[in-house]
Amino acid sequence: MMLGYIGRRAYHSVISVIGLLTLVFFLTRLTGDPSALYLPLDSSLEARQAFARLNGLDQPIYVQFFQYLQNLMSLDFGQSLRQNRSAIEVALEAFPATLKLALVAMTLATVLAIVVGALAAARPGSLFDRVAGLVSLAGASTPDFWIAIVGILVFAVGLGMLPTSGTGTALHWIMPIVVLMLRPFGLLVQVVRGTMISALASPFIKTAHAKGMKRRKIIFGHALRNSLLPVITVAGDLATGLINGAVVVETIFGWPGIGKLMIDSIIQRDFAVVQSTILVTAIAIFIVNIAIDLLYAVLDPRIRY
Amino acid sequence: MGNKSVRVIAGAMVVAGWAGYAAAQSASEIKIVLPEQPANLEPCGTIITNVGQILSRNVVEPLTIIDPKSGQPTPGLATEWKQTDPNTWQLKLREGVKFQDGASFNADAVKFSIERMTGGKLTCSNIAKFGDAKLTVTPIDDLTVEIKSDTPQPILPTLLSVVMIVSPNTPADKAVNDPVGTGPFKLSSFTPQTVVLEAFDGYWGEKPHITKASYVWRPESSIRAAMVETGEADLTPSIAIQDATNPKTDFAYLNSETTAIRIDAGFAPLDDVRIRKALNLAIDWDGLAQLFGEDVQRASQMVVTGINGHDDKLAPWTFDAEKARALIAEAKAAGVPVDTEIELIGRNGIYPNGTEAMEAMMAMWQDVGLNVKLTMLDVNDWLRYLQKPFPESRGPNLLQMMHDNNKGDAAFTVPIFYTSGGSYSTFNDAGLDKEVADAMAATGEDRTARFKAIFAKVHDDLAVDIPMFHMIGYTRVGSRLEWKPDITTNSEIPLANIALKD
Numbered sequence: 134m135m136l137g138y139i140g141r142r143a144y145h146s147v148i149s150v151i152g153l154l155t156l157v158f159f160l161t162r163l164t165g166d167p168s169a170l171y172l173p174l175d176s177s178l179e180a181r182q183a184f185a186r187l188n189g190l191d192q193p194i195y196v197q198f199f200q201y202l203q204n205l206m207s208l209d210f211g212q213s214l215r216q217n218r219s220a221i222e223v224a225l226e227a228f229p230a231t232l233k234l235a236l237v238a239m240t241l242a243t244v245l246a247i248v249v250g251a252l253a254a255a256r257p258g259s260l261f262d263r264v265a266g267l268v269s270l271a272g273a274s275t276p277d278f279w280i281a282i283v284g285i286l287v288f289a290v291g292l293g294m295l296p297t298s299g300t301g302t303a304l305h306w307i308m309p310i311v312v313l314m315l316r317p318f319g320l321l322v323q324v325v326r327g328t329m330i331s332a333l334a335s336p337f338i339k340t341a342h343a344k345g346m347k348r349r350k351i352i353f354g355h356a357l358r359n360s361l362l363p364v365i366t367v368a369g370d371l372a373t374g375l376i377n378g379a380v381v382v383e384t385i386f387g388w389p390g391i392g393k394l395m396i397d398s399i400i401q402r403d404f405a406v407v408q409s410t411i412l413v414t415a416i417a418i419f420i421v422n423i424a425i426d427l428l429y430a431v432l433d434p435r436i437r438y
Numbered sequence: 439m440g441n442k443s444v445r446v447i448a449g450a451m452v453v454a455g456w457a458g459y460a461a462a463q464s465a466s467e468i469k470i471v472l473p474e475q476p477a478n479l480e481p482c483g484t485i486i487t488n489v490g491q492i493l494s495r496n497v498v499e500p501l502t503i504i505d506p507k508s509g510q511p512t513p514g515l516a517t518e519w520k521q522t523d524p525n526t527w528q529l530k531l532r533e534g535v536k537f538q539d540g541a542s543f544n545a546d547a548v549k550f551s552i553e554r555m556t557g558g559k560l561t562c563s564n565i566a567k568f569g570d571a572k573l574t575v576t577p578i579d580d581l582t583v584e585i586k587s588d589t590p591q592p593i594l595p596t597l598l599s600v601v602m603i604v605s606p607n608t609p610a611d612k613a614v615n616d617p618v619g620t621g622p623f624k625l626s627s628f629t630p631q632t633v634v635l636e637a638f639d640g641y642w643g644e645k646p647h648i649t650k651a652s653y654v655w656r657p658e659s660s661i662r663a664a665m666v667e668t669g670e671a672d673l674t675p676s677i678a679i680q681d682a683t684n685p686k687t688d689f690a691y692l693n694s695e696t697t698a699i700r701i702d703a704g705f706a707p708l709d710d711v712r713i714r715k716a717l718n719l720a721i722d723w724d725g726l727a728q729l730f731g732e733d734v735q736r737a738s739q740m741v742v743t744g745i746n747g748h749d750d751k752l753a754p755w756t757f758d759a760e761k762a763r764a765l766i767a768e769a770k771a772a773g774v775p776v777d778t779e780i781e782l783i784g785r786n787g788i789y790p791n792g793t794e795a796m797e798a799m800m801a802m803w804q805d806v807g808l809n810v811k812l813t814m815l816d817v818n819d820w821l822r823y824l825q826k827p828f829p830e831s832r833g834p835n836l837l838q839m840m841h842d843n844n845k846g847d848a849a850f851t852v853p854i855f856y857t858s859g860g861s862y863s864t865f866n867d868a869g870l871d872k873e874v875a876d877a878m879a880a881t882g883e884d885r886t887a888r889f890k891a892i893f894a895k896v897h898d899d900l901a902v903d904i905p906m907f908h909m910i911g912y913t914r915v916g917s918r919l920e921w922k923p924d925i926t927t928n929s930e931i932p933l934a935n936i937a938l939k940d
Contacts, residue, residue: 169821173485173566175854175861178826184561215477217613226630282660290664297664298656300631387656389630401477402818 146419167402211405220405231390235375242314250325273319328360369425482562494930498619501598509846511595524590537605538624545577646934672916682912693911694844699904705834714901718755719762729791737905747848747889785820848889
């Protein structure tokens with residue numbers, strides 16, 4: 134049953150990916166001829182025409198498209214105009230850095246948000262609830278580029294505790310993760326708190342209280358499990374956003390991820406890399422979405438596929 | 439696993455992290471942080487800033503080197519040169535030079551490198567400096583080579599400063615990311631995070647102080663500046679004016695870039711010289727300069743001092759709104775449609791405060807009575823207006839631009855800007871075309887004088903464009919290094935010129 138569902142979703146996903154790649158192919162070509170961006174400004178018209186010829190950009194767009202499809206059949210995703218190498222290799226090289234960052238940031242944000250949100254909901258209006266509300270709202274609404282730059286000024290330049298940017302040691306991870314997790318943490322605390330307050334007011338919780346069950350077990354064992362479906366929906370949405378690339382964090386901290394690569398490729402009209410980064414992230418997002426659907430079924434036995 | 443074990447492991451990880459972070463560099467190794475990741479390391483693209491700053495004169499070397507002060511070619515891998523007829527030059531090559539892969543540097547290697555550049559099988563940015571010239575290279579003997587052009591090339595030795603000599607084992611039909619040259623450093627690694635160069639023991643010249651250089655890239659100027667301040671990096675070649683706050687480490691330098699507004703003289707009212715002069719007179723240049731810092735220099739021509747043809751005595755237009763209004767009134771009285779809307783086309787991110795400069799200039803032109811409207815475009819759209827063929831739907835327009843010439847001669851500027859066939863030119867003046875052709879064919883002092891005369895004519899008489907400022911770059915140099923930037927820093931940072939303080 135479950136395998137059949139996964140098969141159907143995968144089949145639909147393949148159709149969506151093909152549609153997406155077709156759309157991206159034509160939309161990127163609408164942005165114009167990239168030869169002017171790749172040659173010096175004082176290049177002659179002949180040089181620009183030669184560049185277009187060398188890279189097949191002088192062909193009619195439908196010919197380029199059929200060539201692209203033909204190459205896809207043999208898993209040839211094209212060459213990066215900027216980097217002189219396979220576009221899919223460029224995309225796959227950048228993706229793990231984004232994935233690792235997103236995974237750690239989302240895991241920490243979700244776990245912390247569940248704990249803080251649940252505890253805040255357990256005593257609405259308490260000091261803890263108010264502090265949690267303030268911190269989560271600040272985290273959700275403060276621009277990440279500002280936090281990143283202030284963080285660098287304080288912890289790297291001022292205190293010298295952390296490196297400004299880059300990768301290499303465990304310390305290089307701290308600021309990017311903290312900056313990246315603040316927004317998801319803030320939003321998820323709000324969601325967990327809201328759904329938990331509703332769940333804690335449910336009749337089955339009153340029954341649990343009446344049976345003399347321990348408070349911790351009621352909150353984390355019964356109420357929380359029943360509140361998690363909306364949390365997972367929001368967390369999944371936020372996770373797909375991070376998989377798409379944390380452009381600001383990647384740019385400021387020099388993190389070699391796929392978000393910045395995608396933006397740079399769009400600006401540079403590096404068509405093959407744009408298509409490859411979108412292909413890689415689209416597949417990852419489809420996988421995350423299927424995983425979230427499966428998680429629904431695990432958490433709520435009433436859901437069947 | 440107990441709590442104690444977890445704490446020990448976590449503590450060890452943090453200590454290891456700190457140790458790794460702190461021990462990033464040793465005494466003779468340096469780290470340079472660039473604004474952009476080099477897209478590739480193809481030696482035929484060293485005129486692209488972030489490629490040239492890594493490769494040029496570090497991994498690969500040119501035949502000649504332009505002296506930043508005089509603008510004249512000096513020996514590189516070629517030690518002597520002479521012109522045997524207007525189309526032919528003979529070069530003597532340096533003896534005892536080896537490539538980093540062990541191959542010998544000789545006349546055949548020069549022929550291979552030039553033919554690789556001109557062969558059309560790979561995208562070669564550097565070849566743009568040669569225009570449409572067709573070159574034929576013939577080895578005379580092992581260390582003598584003859585270069586013949588289909589058109590006279592009086593400044594071929596200057597042009598040869600962009601010819602990077604690569605090993606004959608380099609593929610001739612595709613761009614590479616693992617260049618092999620004759621320079622004092624060889625490429626050790628190139629990843630999406632860093633480029634590492636290591637000293638080449640077999641280098642023909644003086645051994646550099648530095649043994650290893652790592653390049654990383656951060657687009658944010660404030661982060662680059664912070665990296666040098668904290669000692670994470672030793673040098674960053676381009677920081678924003680607002681980040682250049684430490685006089686001990688931050689150096690301002692004339693960076694060979696000149697900003698300007700191109701006037702499309704093909705449309706009324708811009709085809710009238712009085713309106714073009716009024717456009718130059720209407721700008722409060724001292725006020726505008728505040729956007730670019732106190733070191734910026736007002737420009738009267740499109741090349742900086744030190745470039746052959748630059749005229750130090752050519753005075754820029756000064757602010758005189760009353761005179762501008764008078765010229766516009768005079769033109770109006772003569773039937774020029776001065777009320778026609780003029781589109782001012784700017785480019786997003788062209789240089790710091792570029793948008794603010796366009797808004798200020800638009801307001802100043804409106805103030806003297808011209809109907810100027812600003813449109814900001816992204817680079818690809820903007821390029822359509824910069825280069826021929828221009829969009830047919832355009833009307834009277836002014837184009838924000840910036841030009842970089844650090845190649846020693848006005849020949850890299852004048853033809854493209856001011857001749858009828860120039861790719862940026864909107865001007866058609868047969869007399870000017872002739873003067874440019876004569877200057878291009880001239881040599882020595884005659885050449886200099888002719889280019890000076892052209893700059894004076896396009897500025898004072900024709901007011902073809904609106905030169906704005908010779909721009910200033912700011913570089914932060916860490917306390918370990920003994921080095922100062924100059925006009926060539928935007929295109930190369932020779933590591934051999936960097937000394938380490940004791």
